[in-house]
Amino acid sequence: MSAQFSRARTVRSAVRPVAAPDAVTVEPPADGRDLPTVVRPKEADADLVAWATSGKEWLCAKLLEHRALLFRGWQVSDAATFQRFVAAVSDGEPLQYRDRSTPRDEVGDNVYLSTTYPAAERIELHNEGTYWTAWPQKLFFCCLTAPPVGGETPIADNRRIKERIPAAVRERLERLGVRYVRNYNHGFGLTWQEAYQTDSRAEVDRYAAANDTRTEWLDDDHLRTVQIRPATRTHPVTGEQLWFNHAAFFHVSSHSPQVREALVAALGEDGLPFGTSYGDGSPISDDDARAISEAYRAEETAFRWAEGDVLLLDNMSVAHARRPYEGDRKILVAMTDPVLGAPADAEGER
Incomplete structure (x- = not known):
């Protein structure tokens, strides 16, 4: 098939000169899960945006290696910080939800609240944009408010x-x-x-x-x-x-x-x-x-959201879902790095 993909380039920053791998710990998934790999800062006051800007190439390589990265302990507390992180590790602007299948509330420039859907119902595993002709390679989530009960975002390896x-x-x-x-x-x-x-x-x-x-x-x-x-x-x-x-x-x-x-x-x-x-x-x-x-269900794995968590998925490799929940839940979503596909990949497509 024909596809376009821009490889990550290192973006230099004078704000955070520490090499990306030296500033974090990379932990395997907990509790025997396959996903996600957890990336924590070694310093409690570390700036996720500054670190990601200086370490974009390393971060993108880790995403390709593990397919799902959970950034925990970075204290991301608002949509503006999340949006700056998305920009720091992406090529180009976030994508718009067009030809959408569910309601979306926009909170920033193509940054959205996760699907508006009844809290008592489950959203099954899926990937963003499979029926689009250009879909996101990177999919970001950010937890601003973690529900007291349920509300996990299960993920699963498409392979x-x-x-x-x-x-x-x-x-x-x-x-x-x-x-x-x-x-x-x-x-x-x-x-x-x-x-x-x-x-x-x-x-x-x-x-x-x-x-x-x-x-x-x-x-x-x-x-x-x-x-x-x-x-x-x-x-x-x-x-x-x-x-x-x-x-x-x-x-x-x-x-x-x-x-x-x-x-x-x-x-x-x-x-x-x-x-x-x-x-x-x-x-x-x-x-x-x-x-x-x-x-899908057989491969599902889930973790409990903590406020400030940021989850980055290789959207083509990892599906995501949403479990029912109680209480308040506020998860932000952004999509970047479009991949262009040819419909003729399927023999049945005429």
Whole structure:
């Protein structure tokens, strides 16, 4: 496939001359987990932004080695500090959430609160932007308020997830790709105005055409979109073929039986807010979707958030989720370092 990726460059800083590895301790994941690797400062008053600016090359190499880094003990207490850290270790500006699937509240320049979603419900494991034509390589989280109960952000290694999926299911999705169908402005889910951040139908059509998305305007303001995407993507540095899709996440079986029955009765299979099938349009069976979901769950690991934590993921390698919680929870999110992908990676995409 064709992809663009800018390798990290060292950014010199007179603020923090100490070499990056000498200023921190790098700890393996706790409690037998595989992820994340913890990076702590040796000095209690260390400045995360200054340290990261002087040690960007080392930090990016560690991210590629471990795929998930948890920065703990740095006392990041506000969105402005988090945003400066994101800028220090990224190439270019944070990405905008466009063609979004969930509500997002922006707190800075393309820095968002994590998905606005009922606290009592779980968000399943997924990667950001798998159905986009340019997705983030780096994904950042920052905990400003840790909930007293629950609210973890589980993560899982996509390389291991892929190996757990039954070979027949994996091979068919790799060969045919994933077909995503979404419906807007029919009384369920996001409106197209919120998803695409515009009130202009013409702007939606222009964006869709530039991003390999087919649009169909139904019943006045009702929009249906169709996207066909590969089930796996090639890591731009390592060359690994990584499991990278929402095939099970958006599948009709992801709803409870009661909600599924009500939605299908009201809207029909083609009218659901989200739906997935194989790239040639043939249905993904409930059993196939369940096997994929079980592979994700088997690799899930989680840690308790502490206020001031910053989590940096290689978004192509590591999926993330959210567990239910009680009390207040404030987690910031940013995406950077876009990777451009070719839809033709999937044989089923035409």
